[in-house]
Every structure is written in structure tokens, then in C-alpha cells.
Amino acid sequence: MQTVKPFPQMRKFIAILFFLAFFVSVQRGFCADADYKQVIISTNGDAVRVRLPLTDVTGKVRVKENSPNGFGLAIAPSKTSLGKKHYLEWQIGYDIPNTNSPSVVSEIRFTRNGETKYGHELSKIIFEAVRLGLLSTNDLAREIEALKKIPAAEFEESQPIQIEAETNGAAGGFQRAIQRLPQFTKTTPHGWVQIQLKQKQHAVGYQAMVYVCLPMNEVLTMDGSPRKTVPARSKETVYYDFNRDNAAFLLDIIHAFGLASQQHNEDARNILGKILETAH
Ligand code: ADE
Numbered sequence: 001m002q003t004v005k006p007f008p009q010m011r012k013f014i015a016i017l018f019f020l021a022f023f024v025s026v027q028r029g030f031c032a033d034a035d036y037k038q039v040i041i042s043t044n045g046d047a048v049r050v051r052l053p054l055t056d057v058t059g060k061v062r063v064k065e066n067s068p069n070g071f072g073l074a075i076a077p078s079k080t081s082l083g084k085k086h087y088l089e090w091q092i093g094y095d096i097p098n099t100n101s102p103s104v105v106s107e108i109r110f111t112r113n114g115e116t117k118y119g120h121e122l123s124k125i126i127f128e129a130v131r132l133g134l135l136s137t138n139d140l141a142r143e144i145e146a147l148k149k150i151p152a153a154e155f156e157e158s159q160p161i162q163i164e165a166e167t168n169g170a171a172g173g174f175q176r177a178i179q180r181l182p183q184f185t186k187t188t189p190h191g192w193v194q195i196q197l198k199q200k201q202h203a204v205g206y207q208a209m210v211y212v213c214l215p216m217n218e219v220l221t222m223d224g225s226p227r228k229t230v231p232a233r234s235k236e237t238v239y240y241d242f243n244r245d246n247a248a249f250l251l252d253i254i255h256a257f258g259l260a261s262q263q264h265n266e267d268a269r270n271i272l273g274k275i276l277e278t279a280h
Helices: 008-035 122-129 135-149 245-260 262-279
Strands: 038-043 048-053 061-065 086-090 104-112 116-119 162-165 177-180 181-186 191-199 208-215 235-243
Touching: 038 208, 048 122, 104 122, 104 262, 116 122, 116 208, 116 262, 122 135, 122 245, 122 262, 135 245, 135 262, 191 245, 208 245, 235 245, 245 262
Parallel strands: none
Antiparallel strands: 038 048, 048 235, 061 086, 086 208, 104 116, 162 177, 181 191, 191 208
């Protein structure tokens, strides 16, 4: 019996279709996988709600256990019952070079060294907090003035780093030296903000990193109830509300950027200025 073979072009076409279908499904799976890592900012009438990933251990949000020195110890969130000893350490951002993120605020546009930047994360939270009346335009104007008054010598990035070399005790010919990196913490009843000096990853010198620290017992589930003391589920996200009780914490976070470096100070003033312009 003779079988009917498709034309060679037809076979090629079918092979391409299969390849495309495979590629699209892999891509979709990948996007769905990465989706929970996105920081999402929304409003619900009287609060700005931030959704954060709980299990993105290599990303910008990490779960840590309190430690006496304040630096915290990173833990495996799915293997530990997360309770009042634990907090989220969020390397919050405030700008982005494009509008491709769900937490961008395209109304806030400014330039840094000739490059266009859009408000992101902290900028969006403050923008929405002003729209909801959690922060007033007076609060922002006052903060801009405070940021202007920070003397250049006070920027944390210009603080000297100490390296202590021990003169005695070179074990096996290895000279021991200890580097001391400063950390600055502002504590509030609803969380704390830290500035940590870190060695630059791709350049010479140190950079001041700002971290927002949110205690696990202030963190909520999707329905707004407190999260139970249990280990993290795979790809779990949690929520933190900025409301009337903790809106001043936002000014502390902005102030931390203002203290971190000359560049962050300038950016913070630019962003607050833009939010004021859009609020009038
Ligand atoms: N630039 C943007 N976000 C930052 C952060 N959290 N720390 C330091 N620099 C930043």
C-alpha cells in the first residue's frame, strides 16, 4: 500500500510550528515562574500595599534572622518557621531606565548624568501615598529642605573604611587583617531602614546600600490578615501596607537615601520635586 507523504516544504513548516509551540510554552513557563519575584505596588483606599516575594533568596528581598550586630543572618525561608525573630531585608529601588516594570510610575521622569530615569518602587509608593493623603505636600517640601541641608562630609559613602592589620600572629605566613564596614540604622515601630557600606562589585571603592527591613510579624497575606508563623511555601508572596500609622517610615527611607551619597541625595530631591509638581 502506498502512503501519502507530505511535501518536503510542508514537513519543514510543521517542524517549525512544533518548534515555535515548544519555544512559546517554555517561555510562558519561565515568565510564570519569574512572576512572583516582581514587586507589585497597589492601593486599597487607605493604604499603599506592596507585594514582595518570600523565596527569592538570590534577589532583592531576603529573609533574615535578627542578629545582635544588626546585619542579620540570611536563612532558608522554606525550611524555617518565620516568626518574630525574622524580617525581610528589601534592597528597595527608586528608579529604572524604562517603563517595563509593573512598579514604575511614568509620571515621575528625571535625568541623571544625561540619562532619562523613571520613578520606580519607593518613588511609586510615595507618589501613591501623596495621592491617598498619607503624606502631605508639606511633608515632601520639608524633606526636600532637610535633604538640601545634609553636608557633603556627612554622606555615608564618604566615611573612611578601617582596615586593621594585626602586627603579630601571621598564621602559616598569612597576615591577618580585619575590615570594618559601617552600618547606620533608623528604627521605627513598624520596621527599620539601614545604610550599609559595601565594596563595589564592578568598580573600585565602596557604595552605600539602602535596605528596608520589615519584621515578619508586620507582614500580611493576600486578604490583609497577619501571616502565620510557618515556613514559606514555594513562590509565596507577602504584603506590607503603608498606611496612616507608618507613613512617616517612608520619609525615613527617603532620608536614608539622602544620607547615603551625593548622587542619591540629588535623586531623592529630584523625585520628591517631581511628585510635588504632579500633586498640584
Ligand atoms: N539605588 C537604587 N536603589 C538602591 C539601594 N537600595 N541602595 C543603594 N543604591 C540604590
